[in-house]
Amino acid sequence: MRFQVFPDAASTTAVQVDWLLAFLSLVTLFFLGIIFVPMGVFLYRYRRGNPVDRTPLNISTWKIEVFWTTVPLVLTFVIFGWGAGLYVHMKTPPEDAQEIYVVGKQWMWRLQHPEGKREINALHVPVGRTVKLMITSEDVIHSFFIPVFRVKQDAVPGRYTMEWFKATKAGTYHLFCSEYCGTQHSGMIGWVTVMEPKDYQDWLNSGSPQETQIAAGERLFHQLGCSGCHAENSKVRAPSLVGLYGKPVPLEGGTIVTADERYLHDSIVMPAKQIVFGYENLMPSFEGQLNEEQLFQLVQYLKHLGREQPPEYRRQGEGAAQFIVPHEAP
Amino acid sequence: MIDLRENYLSKHTIRSWLLTIDHKRIGLLYLFTILIFFLIAAVAAGLMRLELLTPQGDLLLPETYNKMFTIHGVLMVWFFLIPSIPTVLGNFVLPLVLGARDVAFPKLNLLSWYLFILGGSFALYGVFAGGVDTGWTFYTPLSTTYANGHVMTMAAGVFIAGFSSILTGLNFIVTTHKMRAPGLTWMRLPLFVWALYATSLIMVLATPVLAITLLLMTVERFWGVGIFNPALGGDPLLFQHLFWFYSHPAVYIMILPGMGVVSELITCFSRKKVFGYSFIAFSSMAIAVLGFVVWGHHMFSTGQSAYAGMVFSFLSFLVSVPSAIKVFNWTATLYKGEITFSTPMLYALGFIGLFTLGGLTGLFLATLAADIHLTDTYFVVAHFHYVMVGGMVLAFMGGLHYWWPKITGRLYPEKAGQLAAMITFVGFNLTFFPQFLLGYLGMPRRYHAYPEEFQIFNVLSTAGASILAVGYLLPVVYLLWSLKNGQRAGENPWAATGLEWTTPSPPPEHNFDQTPVVTRPPYDYAYQSTFHPREVEQTLENV
Ligand SMILES: [Cu+2]
Ligand SMILES: [Cu+2]
Numbered sequence: 001m002r003f004q005v006f007p008d009a010a011s012t013t014a015v016q017v018d019w020l021l022a023f024l025s026l027v028t029l030f031f032l033g034i035i036f037v038p039m040g041v042f043l044y045r046y047r048r049g050n051p052v053d054r055t056p057l058n059i060s061t062w063k064i065e066v067f068w069t070t071v072p073l074v075l076t077f078v079i080f081g082w083g084a085g086l087y088v089h090m091k092t093p094p095e096d097a098q099e100i101y102v103v104g105k106q107w108m109w110r111l112q113h114p115e116g117k118r119e120i121n122a123l124h125v126p127v128g129r130t131v132k133l134m135i136t137s138e139d140v141i142h143s144f145f146i147p148v149f150r151v152k153q154d155a156v157p158g159r160y161t162m163e164w165f166k167a168t169k170a171g172t173y174h175l176f177c178s179e180y181c182g183t184q185h186s187g188m189i190g191w192v193t194v195m196e197p198k199d200y201q202d203w204l205n206s207g208s209p210q211e212t213q214i215a216a217g218e219r220l221f222h223q224l225g226c227s228g229c230h231a232e233n234s235k236v237r238a239p240s241l242v243g244l245y246g247k248p249v250p251l252e253g254g255t256i257v258t259a260d261e262r263y264l265h266d267s268i269v270m271p272a273k274q275i276v277f278g279y280e281n282l283m284p285s286f287e288g289q290l291n292e293e294q295l296f297q298l299v300q301y302l303k304h305l306g307r308e309q310p311p312e313y314r315r316q317g318e319g320a321a322q323f324i325v326p327h328e329a330p
Numbered sequence: 331m332i333d334l335r336e337n338y339l340s341k342h343t344i345r346s347w348l349l350t351i352d353h354k355r356i357g358l359l360y361l362f363t364i365l366i367f368f369l370i371a372a373v374a375a376g377l378m379r380l381e382l383l384t385p386q387g388d389l390l391l392p393e394t395y396n397k398m399f400t401i402h403g404v405l406m407v408w409f410f411l412i413p414s415i416p417t418v419l420g421n422f423v424l425p426l427v428l429g430a431r432d433v434a435f436p437k438l439n440l441l442s443w444y445l446f447i448l449g450g451s452f453a454l455y456g457v458f459a460g461g462v463d464t465g466w467t468f469y470t471p472l473s474t475t476y477a478n479g480h481v482m483t484m485a486a487g488v489f490i491a492g493f494s495s496i497l498t499g500l501n502f503i504v505t506t507h508k509m510r511a512p513g514l515t516w517m518r519l520p521l522f523v524w525a526l527y528a529t530s531l532i533m534v535l536a537t538p539v540l541a542i543t544l545l546l547m548t549v550e551r552f553w554g555v556g557i558f559n560p561a562l563g564g565d566p567l568l569f570q571h572l573f574w575f576y577s578h579p580a581v582y583i584m585i586l587p588g589m590g591v592v593s594e595l596i597t598c599f600s601r602k603k604v605f606g607y608s609f610i611a612f613s614s615m616a617i618a619v620l621g622f623v624v625w626g627h628h629m630f631s632t633g634q635s636a637y638a639g640m641v642f643s644f645l646s647f648l649v650s651v652p653s654a655i656k657v658f659n660w661t662a663t664l665y666k667g668e669i670t671f672s673t674p675m676l677y678a679l680g681f682i683g684l685f686t687l688g689g690l691t692g693l694f695l696a697t698l699a700a701d702i703h704l705t706d707t708y709f710v711v712a713h714f715h716y717v718m719v720g721g722m723v724l725a726f727m728g729g730l731h732y733w734w735p736k737i738t739g740r741l742y743p744e745k746a747g748q749l750a751a752m753i754t755f756v757g758f759n760l761t762f763f764p765q766f767l768l769g770y771l772g773m774p775r776r777y778h779a780y781p782e783e784f785q786i787f788n789v790l791s792t793a794g795a796s797i798l799a800v801g802y803l804l805p806v807v808y809l810l811w812s813l814k815n816g817q818r819a820g821e822n823p824w825a826a827t828g829l830e831w832t833t834p835s836p837p838p839e840h841n842f843d844q845t846p847v848v849t850r851p852p853y854d855y856a857y858q859s860t861f862h863p864r865e866v867e868q869t870l871e872n873v
Contacts, residue, residue, distance in 0.1 A: 003783065003786050004771060004783050005767060005771075006770070006771075007770065007771045007772055016699075017699055017700060017702075017703055020697065020699055020700050021694070021700055021703075021770070024693060024694050024697060024700060027690070027693065028687075028690040028691070028693070031654075031686070031690055032686065032687070032690070035657060035658070035661055035682075035686055036683070036686075038661055038665075039661045039664060039679075039682070042661070042664035042665050042667070042669075043664060043669055043679075046600070046664060046665070046666060046667045046668060046669050047669050047670075047671075048668050048669055048670045053666075054666045054667075054668065055666075056666060056856070057666070061605065061606055064606075064662070065606055065609050065655070065659075068654070068655065068658045069651060069654075069655055072650070072651055072654045073648075073651055076647035076648075076650060076651070076693065077647070079647070079693060079697050080643055080644055080647050080696075080697070082697070082699075083643065083696075083697030083698040083699045083700055083701075084639075084640045084643060084644075084698050084699075085699075086698070086699035087630075087636065087639060087640075087643075087698030087699045087702070088636055088640075089699075090699060090702065091636045106476070139471070139475075139476060140469075140471055140472040140475075140476050141469060141471075141472065141566060141632075143631065143706060145706070145772070145774060147703070147771065147772025148772075150702065150703040151702065151703075152631050152702050152703065152705065152706070153631060153633065154631050154632045154633055156560075156566060156567065156632065156633055157471065157559075157560045157561070157566060158560025158561075158565075158566070159560075159633065161632075161633035162633075174772065174781060176772065176774045177774070178705075178706040178707065178774040178775075179469075179706055180396075180465050180467075180469070180472070180775075180776040181472060182396075182463070182472060182476055182477065183392050183393050183396060183463065183478075184392060185392075185396070185776060185777070185778075186387070186392065186774075186776070186777035186778040186779050186780065187392070187779070270563070273563075
């Protein structure tokens with residue numbers, strides 16, 4: 001029987017979280033001490049029948065009360081600050097992160113690397129590279145939990161969530177679904193394999209060559225006729241999608257939203273929900289025609305659009321509809 | 331000394347029980363009912379612990395296992411923990427400690443019980459007709475679109491039981507305002523009353539939100555209106571917000587009354603005025619109020635915005651302070667006391683131990699970055715069992731033993747009581763402490779099978795659970811035994827100060843022959859021993 005008391009720590013965050021946990025454990029011990037040591041003494045000393053002095057003390061209670069209200073208060077502020085700071089760090093992936101796509105589905109995890117390689121219930125990552133998981137679900141809520149990295153993120157249907165880590169130690173580690181998701185919840189598990197960069201490269205190159213996510217997105221963009229409307233010379237008046245990602249988009253009705261992954265995703269499956277200001281609701285819904293993986297490929301392609309373009313081609317935010325296509329129409 | 335006059339238990343017909351509007355009898359009706367639910371929920375837990383003895387899922391089918399933890403959660407939360415102290419001890423004791431004849435609305439009180447029975451019947455039908463496998467949290471879209479079983483029956487049961495809670499809460503609030511004996515000012519109220527009052531406020535204000543949430547769930551499940559399911563244009567996290575908006579305050583429904591009971595026990599068995607009366611009283615109110623604004627701490631890993639996370643984390647730290655204040659005040663009460671280790675006191679001390687550790691581990695979960703790792707693992711399971719079982723159940727047992735002589739007119743065998751209290755404490759720790767370590771190691775909750783390196787802690791936990799079971803069964807045996815064979819208790823076996831101890835045990839149906847008048851502050855044990863020293867000595871010898 002294998003036996004362990006402390007889990008391995010195999011990411012940069014894991015070490016930071018462990019320090020925080022150690023501090024919290026110290027605080028716990030401290031409070032246990034200041035409560036139960038006096039309590040034990042009182043219980044023993046003032047037990048019935050023990051002849052000790054019991055004349056009540058004449059001191060002002062409120063000073064004591066203020067004291068033991070302030071001490072925990074200050075301590076909790078320290079813990080709060082530490083925890084919140086680290087949390088913000090865990091929520092802000094470094095710029096250079098490599099994006100891996102994860103979709104949960106009763107009861108398995110499917111993943112795709114940008115290079116196109118797919119995995120099921122397994123994740124291969126190199127040591128020392130920042131990896132950012134873009135997570136969603138096709139049905140109920142799941143949660144992608146890698147204990148040795150101390151990261152966990154719910155997979156919520158209808159939105160993209162994110163978790164990132166930088167693995168530090170090669171090895172094979174548990175991957176769990178940690179949000180109860182129905183009958184085989186405890187079977188929705190797998191392995192994370194952390195490899196040396198060279199081994200990882202070999203692993204990526206093994207098997208038959210795959211279409212990259214962006215290439216797949218581009219192919220879908222043409223196959224589904226997106227380019228027909230969104231191209232420069234199209235007859236339909238549709239906004240340019242070049243450089244859209246990350247920009248503010250003014251909507252009919254006056255609100256402004258940021259074009260993030262979820263916005264792009266929803267624009268494809270629920271175009272009527274948010275209409276771009278100055279345009280008509282002409283775009284058909286692609287709901288049901290695409291699975292989540294394909295939708296993500298399209299999203300990745302849209303994000304890529306304009307990223308490689310010189311600045312003058314980029315869209316200027318504020319509803320400016322320039323009809324630019326970055327590539328030859330087929 | 332033996333008082334054999336007519337009392338509230340004198341009538342024996344079934345009709346006299348089922349149509350009673352006597353708060354004391356209604357309390358006993360509740361006691362009987364919640365024990366049935368407790369038993370079923372405990373059996374479910376036992377089966378789970380047996381399954382978890384080995385890493386493979388070999389004893390139960392996965393679906394059965396999932397139904398077990400759902401049954402365990404739903405019944406324990408809504409049909410045992412939430413009603414336990416308020417409806418049993420609260421019903422029995424509240425009018426007595428206020429020097430009142432009954433609660434403000436006795437008929438409404440009986441209606442609450444019938445609603446509870448109706449809700450409970452739905453839940454039990456759900457359990458025995460095939461069960462539900464959503465977990466007690468009913469998260470969408472699992473519960474609305476994907477789950478098997480009698481989700482709606484179960485939800486209906488919880489919905490109806492919710493109204494029972496609301497009515498009890500209303501009744502207690504009005505009773506506390508209107509029925510206090512002459513001279514019993516707010517600052518002379520026993521702390522148990524303050525705790526019940528705070529609890530009642532939460533019941534009245536939070537439970538309607540649960541009702542609305544369950545209704546919305548029904549609308550989605552039956553009519554396919556997209557509220558929570560993104561495939562229908564809804565938002566699954568909206569459900570979690572609504573659910574925890576109720577369920578976090580509900581955690582305080584489950585702990586505040588326990589804190590109230592413990593304040594009574596600590597003072598009585600250290601024969602001391604409570605330290606920092608007003609701080610304990612107002613910390614109950616602070617907890618009730620702050621408890622409404624921390625629900626988001628259940629959702630740190632759902633992808634809610636970092637700002638929301640920070641606000642909820644901060645508020646959760648604030649709500650921990652009033653609980654700490656209570657623990658410090660209880661400890662200080664012991665100082666210069668005259669302490670006896672009677673059964674209720676042992677339970678109260680056990681409560682402080684377990685509740686404190688439960689509360690401190692709550693700090694881990696309120697800390698954003700730490701919660702990410704620990705949430706949805708066994709750490710959380712251990713944490714809330716320390717608070718809710720270690721807290722509420724121990725307080726309930728302590729209170730039950732404390733007021734048992736008043737309820738039945740009999741004393742229970744003291745040695746057996748002390749033994750049971752200690753067995754419970756040991757069994758509890760052995761069951762749940764290993765789960766903290768399991769959680770840190772990363773074992774997710776609600777797992778039917780698990781990797782083998784987690785086995786050792788699971789074996790310890792199951793072993794602890796069997797000890798815990800003994801600790802629960804023992805009191806059932808000797809308390810029942812005491813009904814016929816216990817020594818007669820007399821009016822005030824503990825030489826305690828509350829008004830409930832100034833009337834015979836068991837009390838007459840109308841509680842007091844004359845409306846009592848209160849002239850002293852609460853817990854005035856110093857005064858009591860100076861002015862009635864002999865009486866106190868005698869009654870204490872009895873114990
Ligand atoms: Cu799951
Ligand atoms: Cu909570």
